[in-house]
Amino acid sequence: MDTPQVDHSGLGLEIADLVDEWGQLVGWNGGHELTPEQKAVLLKIRKNTMSAVMGLAEKLDQLESSLAEQAMAAVPPDQLAALVDKISDLKTEATMVHLRCIYDTMEILDDRQLASLLDMSGTP
DSSP: OOOOOOGGGGGGGTTHHHHTTTTHTTTTOOOOOOHHHHHHHHHHHHHHHHHHHHHHHHHHHHHHHHHHHHHHHOOOOHHHHHHHHHHHHHHHHHHHHHHHHHHHHHOOOHHHHHHEEEEHHHHH
């Protein structure tokens, strides 16, 4: 199964690397295989996470573009405060989506599987 890559860089999240390891995780073989039940739950978690993050990333891109345009048009910073707050709220929401994904994933995997996932992502 191909795994679409989502650019999380605009979200400023290092933990997003874990989300990008799903293709390898679901394709595991050897002694770290996932059970069919684990795969089903993890794919559901991934689908929900990707859907939420992609929607937030699109909104963030639009808002950040608008902020840049307005800033370059010499709109006073005080008039941009509400837009900055909206961007901040969406970044917070995206972080919470990622944290929920990580937490839910950790609840599904056994210790050995989790260690392998962390090794694949380069997370200490």
